[in-house]
Structure formats: structure tokens, C-alpha cells
Amino acid sequence: MLSAARGWFSPLLFFLSLPFILLITMPLGELLTSSGLSSLVQTLQDPQVLRALSRSIGTSLAAACICLAFGTPLAYLLARRRFPGKRLVEGLVDLPIMIPHPVIGIAILSLAGRYHPFGRFLSEIGIEIMGTYTGIVTVLTFVGLPFYVNTVKSGFEAIPVRLENASRSLGAGMASTFARITLPLAWRSMLLGMIMCTARAISEFGAIVIVAYHPMTAPVLIYERFTAYGLKYSQPVAVWLVLISFCLFVLMRLFSRPCETAYAGH
Amino acid sequence: MLAIDSISVHLPGFSLKAVSFSVGPSDIFALLGPTGSGKSVLLEAVAGLLHIQSGRVSLRERDITKLPPESRNLGLVYQDHALFPHMSVQENILYGARYHKISETVRRNRFERLTQRLRLESILRRNPLTLSGGEKQRTALARALMLNPQALLLDEPLSALDQVFRDDIRQMLKGLQRELAIPFILVSHSFSEVLLLANKGAVIRNGRLQQSGTVEDLFERPRSAFVASFVGMKNVFPCTIAGDDIQAGGITLRKQEAPAKGHTHVAVRPEEIELLSRDSSGGENVLQGTIKELDCQGFYYLAAVQIGSLVLQAYWTRQLVRQANLRPGQNVAIEIPARAVHTFAEPA
Numbered sequence: 001m002l003s004a005a006r007g008w009f010s011p012l013l014f015f016l017s018l019p020f021i022l023l024i025t026m027p028l029g030e031l032l033t034s035s036g037l038s039s040l041v042q043t044l045q046d047p048q049v050l051r052a053l054s055r056s057i058g059t060s061l062a063a064a065c066i067c068l069a070f071g072t073p074l075a076y077l078l079a080r081r082r083f084p085g086k087r088l089v090e091g092l093v094d095l096p097i098m099i100p101h102p103v104i105g106i107a108i109l110s111l112a113g114r115y116h117p118f119g120r121f122l123s124e125i126g127i128e129i130m131g132t133y134t135g136i137v138t139v140l141t142f143v144g145l146p147f148y149v150n151t152v153k154s155g156f157e158a159i160p161v162r163l164e165n166a167s168r169s170l171g172a173g174m175a176s177t178f179a180r181i182t183l184p185l186a187w188r189s190m191l192l193g194m195i196m197c198t199a200r201a202i203s204e205f206g207a208i209v210i211v212a213y214h215p216m217t218a219p220v221l222i223y224e225r226f227t228a229y230g231l232k233y234s235q236p237v238a239v240w241l242v243l244i245s246f247c248l249f250v251l252m253r254l255f256s257r258p259c260e261t262a263y264a265g266h
Numbered sequence: 267m268l269a270i271d272s273i274s275v276h277l278p279g280f281s282l283k284a285v286s287f288s289v290g291p292s293d294i295f296a297l298l299g300p301t302g303s304g305k306s307v308l309l310e311a312v313a314g315l316l317h318i319q320s321g322r323v324s325l326r327e328r329d330i331t332k333l334p335p336e337s338r339n340l341g342l343v344y345q346d347h348a349l350f351p352h353m354s355v356q357e358n359i360l361y362g363a364r365y366h367k368i369s370e371t372v373r374r375n376r377f378e379r380l381t382q383r384l385r386l387e388s389i390l391r392r393n394p395l396t397l398s399g400g401e402k403q404r405t406a407l408a409r410a411l412m413l414n415p416q417a418l419l420l421d422e423p424l425s426a427l428d429q430v431f432r433d434d435i436r437q438m439l440k441g442l443q444r445e446l447a448i449p450f451i452l453v454s455h456s457f458s459e460v461l462l463l464a465n466k467g468a469v470i471r472n473g474r475l476q477q478s479g480t481v482e483d484l485f486e487r488p489r490s491a492f493v494a495s496f497v498g499m500k501n502v503f504p505c506t507i508a509g510d511d512i513q514a515g516g517i518t519l520r521k522q523e524a525p526a527k528g529h530t531h532v533a534v535r536p537e538e539i540e541l542l543s544r545d546s547s548g549g550e551n552v553l554q555g556t557i558k559e560l561d562c563q564g565f566y567y568l569a570a571v572q573i574g575s576l577v578l579q580a581y582w583t584r585q586l587v588r589q590a591n592l593r594p595g596q597n598v599a600i601e602i603p604a605r606a607v608h609t610f611a612e613p614a
Contacts, residue, residue: 162348165315168335169342170413171365180361184352
């Protein structure tokens with residue numbers, strides 16, 4: 001190991017990697033140390049901040065739950081079935097990652113606005129998108145679903161199809177096999193997918209600011225305080241959002257540990 | 267009786283074409299073929315896990331071609347055992363019981379009998395990931411047999427096992443087949459394994475059945491150069507038939523019965539070639555040659571003997587090689603018994 005690391009190439013790699021590490025750590029480190037403990041505690045006592053943070057957490061979790069309900073079948077379909085247009089569907093799932101997020105907000109509003117028949121239909125059945133929780137959750141689901149679907153799809157793909165075949169040969173139908181074999185083996189990737197979806201959703205700003213400036217989520221509140229009162233006033237809220245994201249990050253690392261032992265020998 | 271009648275399966279980049287054979291209740295039927303030949307595809311098609319485009323699969327006179335796997339009552343044991351890693355050995359064995367109408371008493375009796383028969387009592391609470399290869403295989407067998415299947419499908423049942431477990435499982439499979447009297451189909455790429463385990467078999471290549479019949483037939487009377495080489499018949503040469511004489515590469519051989527006129531190839535198993543003492547001469551199929559190579563293969567030597575323009579390969583024991591003090595370059599007399607000479611017409 002040591003002998004392999006000798007020479008000029010490895011130090012060069014370290015040297016060239018350093019700017020990226022610093023780019024991540026320096027601004028975040030500066031942000032976290034910029035606000036004193038008292039300022040952080042005081043910020044958390046502000047009802048507006050508390051509401052924005054809990055709104056962000058709540059709507060992000062709701063988006064993750066929607067992804068769990070509708071993204072799981074889609075992920076299984078993509079992992080296990082061959083069908084015409086599969087590549088197209090896979091591409092569509094990835095699309096929200098590529099589109100600028102304000103564009104996502106505008107697209108959703110275009111469809112759900114009062115000038116579109118679908119928007120009018122939603123309005124008639126009492127569903128409002130603009131400036132509502134429904135709008136926020138819709139946007140967050142939109143931006144979070146690629147993370148959920150792709151993570152869970154990989155999880156399903158990692159389960160040997162022979163386990164499902166063996167289950168079926170033992171008399172279990174497809175639904176029973178999914179419930180008794182696939183789901184218990186995929187729960188880790190589903191949880192990871194939900195965490196990734198929540199983490200992505202909690203930091204969403206661009207699309208939310210178009211669809212629902214109010215009720216205010218934490219990123220919108222940070223933006224508002226920054227534009228209205230300056231950097232100093234927005235920093236403590238930003239620190240709390242970073243801490244929440246950090247907790248999600250720790251959870252994500254915990255659940256993304258390789259679980260190859262589970263399928264050893266398959 | 268499990269009958270496979272002209273079934274075809276089309277997968278992206280691979281097709282199984284019009285495969286037919288039948289397996290009786292006293293048969294262990296081996297599907298032989300090189301990797302990628304379609305053995306496992308055929309097994310999964312019979313199990314209902316792959317769509318059969320045409321043909322028919324029937325079990326005890328019942329057409330099961332269109333039935334889903336869970337309704338076929340076929341046991342399936344994979345090469346890697348496919349034990350459920352989130353369940354204990356006991357849970358694995360009992361997994362399918364809830365889907366079959368088995369009374370509690372029958373279930374308990376069968377479970378006890380199987381775990382005893384397959385020596386699993388001491389590992390019932392263990393996780394499959396902690397088991398040895400032999401234990402995993404026995405658990406997979408118990409899980410399949412728990413449902414009293416009408417036929418058992420085994421994908422490479424011995425290949426993932428160490429030699430020490432291999433003999434054990436082989437004996438167990440033979441014993442189980444005798445006790446249960448249901449058709450066993452096993453997939454294998456090793457003819458020596460099949461020779462010890464199966465009584466009938468078929469050789470498959472590129473999705474097409476090359477030959478089927480008794481294992482002895484496949485072993486001694488292959489019908490193509492591919493089957494001959496696959497079953498270990500190392501000496502396969504083009505030949506011409508002139509009356510009773512079989513002429514190949516400048517030598518003349520005789521076989522027990524008169525060779526058919528249209529036959530184009532002669533084949534001899536390497537273990538059938540006998541080394542004669544130096545003063546032997548005359549006799550039928552006695553030939554003089556020179557040892558080109560002697561390759562030690564454990565208990566045996568593989569000898570390459572040049573005779574005319576042919577190089578014959580022969581298996582001789584270490585003891586024989588030592589006693590006769592054989593070495594490359596040495597002239598030897600060999601005999602190919604007439605019963606060991608086999609001719610066939612290579613299919614177009």
C-alpha cells in the first residue's frame with residue numbers, strides 16, 4: 001500500500017482534489033460558525049422561523065411518502081420488466097434533475113393555473129396549487145421523485161431475481177412474492193430513497209418560490225430575510241436548515257452502507 | 267411423467283427451438299450442455315418462469331404450459347440455492363406451506379421427516395447466510411420437497427459445492443429420487459457428474475437438442491462430433507467405411523457389428539484404449555504407435571499416441587505408466603476393443 005502510494009502521482013491527485021474539498025467545507029464552515037449559540041436559540045424561538053422549518057420538514061416528508069406510494073411500483077417496473085418505451089420512461093424520471101427549477105414551477109403553474117382546463121378541473125374539485133401546501137408538496141414530489149425512483153430501482157435490481165422465482169415456484173403469486181420477499185429485502189433502499197427525496201425536497205427553492213411564495217418554507221424565508229434585511233439576519237435560519245440537512249445526510253450515510261452480505265452467494 | 271413437447275422460447279439474443287423429451291417417475295434426467303447453451307432457460311421455461319412461445323409441457327397427463335409457476339407443483343432448486351436471506355432455515359422450509367392446502371398434522375409430519383432425512387434439525391434457527399454449501403443445498407431441497415412436488419427441477423445441483431459435500435448431496439439426491447418416485451430434471455455442464463447421478467439425459471447446444479436418451483447411449487453412442495467431444499470422447503476422426511473396415515488417418519479399425527455405410531466419423535473413448543505388452547502383435551484393432559506426450563492428470567495420465575497420421579488420446583493409470591516405464595518418444599502397442607469403436611454420421 002505504502003509503496004504503491006509513493007511517487008509524484010498520488011500527491012498530485014491530492015493536490016488537485018483539494019480545491020473541491022475546500023469549496024465544500026469553507027463556506028459551510030464559515031456559515032456554521034458565523035452565528036453564535038444564543039443567536040441560534042433566539043432564532044428558533046421566532047414563530048415564523050419555527051413554522052417555516054416545520055413546514056419544510058412536513059411538506060418534504062409528505063413528498064417522500066407520495067414517492068413511496070407511487071414511486072415504488074414505478075421503480076419495480078423499471079427494475080424487473082421489459083416493455084416498449086422503457087428507456088423513454090427512465091429518461092422522463094431523470095428529467096426533473098436536468099430542468100432548471102424555476103422552470104418546473106412555471107410548468108406546474110401553467111398546467112394547474114386557471115387558464116388551463118386541467119387547472120380549472122382541479123379548482124372545481126377544490127384543489128388549489130398556487131400558494132398552497134398542495135402546491136408545495138406537488139413541487140417537492142416533482143423534484144424528489146428521480147432520487148427516490150432511481151435509488152429504489154437500484155435496490156430492486158440488487159435483489160437476485162432467482163429469489164422471486166424460487167418464491168413463485170413455491171406457490172406464492174407475484175403480489176405475495178413482492179410482499180414477502182422483495183419488500184423486506186428492499187426496505188433499506190426504500191428508506192434511503194425517502195431520505196434522499198426528503199433531503200432534496202427540503203432544500204428546494206427555485207420551483208417553490210414560483211408556485212407558493214406563501215406559505216413560506218425555510219429556503220424561501222432565508223431568501224426573504226436575505227433580500228429584506230441582509231446576510232446577518234438570514235444566517236441563523238440557514239444554519240438550522242444546514243443542521244437539518246446534515247441529520248438527513250448522516251441518516252443517508254447510515255442506510256447507504258453496502259449490504260452485499262444480504263445476498264452473499266446469490 | 268413430465269413431458270416436454272417441442273417447446274420454443276424466444277429471449278433477446280437467444281432462442282430455444284423445438285425441444286422435446288420426457289422424464290418418467292423413476293428417472294433422473296440430465297440436461298447437459300456448455301455454458302450459454304440454454305439449459306437453465308429450458309429449466310425455467312418448464313418451471314413457468316419464462317414464456318413458452320410454442321409447444322406443450324405436461325405433468326401427469328395435465329397440460330401445464332399456460333399455468334403460472336405457483337400453480338405447476340414443480341420443485342425448483344437453483345445452483346446458488348436462492349434461500350431467502352431474511353428468513354431462518356425453518357422459515358425457508360415452511361415458506362410455501364401457506365400457499366398449499368396442507369393440514370397442520372401433515373405439515374408437521376412432513377417437516378419433521380424432511381428435516382430428519384436431510385439432517386437439518388440442528389440448523390433450523392440459523393440464517394442461510396451462515397450455512398455451508400452442503401447445508402444450503404439440503405435446505406433448498408427440503409424447501410422444495412416440503413410441498414410434495416410432482417417433479418423436481420435442479421439447476422446445477424452440485425457445481426457450487428466443495429467435493430466433500432458433492433458426494434453427500436449426490437447420494438442424497440439418488441436416495442430421494444428412489445423414495446419419492448417423481449421425475450428429476452437436473453442441469454449440468456459436467457458429464458462426469460451426470461454419469462454418477464442420472465440415468466437419462468440430453469445434450470443441448472445453442473438452444474437445440476443435439477441428442478437425448480439413456481446416459482449410456484450418450485456416453486457410448488454419441489450421434490455427432492459435438493456430443494462425442496462433450497461426453498469426453500476425445501478420439502473423434504472422419505472416416506470412410508469399406509465393408510467391415512473403418513479407415514481413418516491411415517489405420518483400419520473394426521467394430522463389433524458392421525458399420526453403417528453412411529457413417530462418416532469414428533469415435534473411441536480414451537479410457538477404452540488398452541496398452542499392450544511389448545511383445546503383443548496381431549489381433550483385431552492392435553496398433554503400433556509412438557507416445558508423443560504424457561500428461562499427468564491426478565490419478566491418471568493422458569497419453570497422446572501417434573499412429574499413422576492420427577493422434578489417439580488414452581487414459582492410463584499412474585501405476586500402469588510407472589510399471590511400463592512409459593515416456594514420450596517410446597514405441598508402444600495399443601489395442602482398441604471392437605466394442606469400444608463407435609461410428610456415426612455427422613448431422614448436416
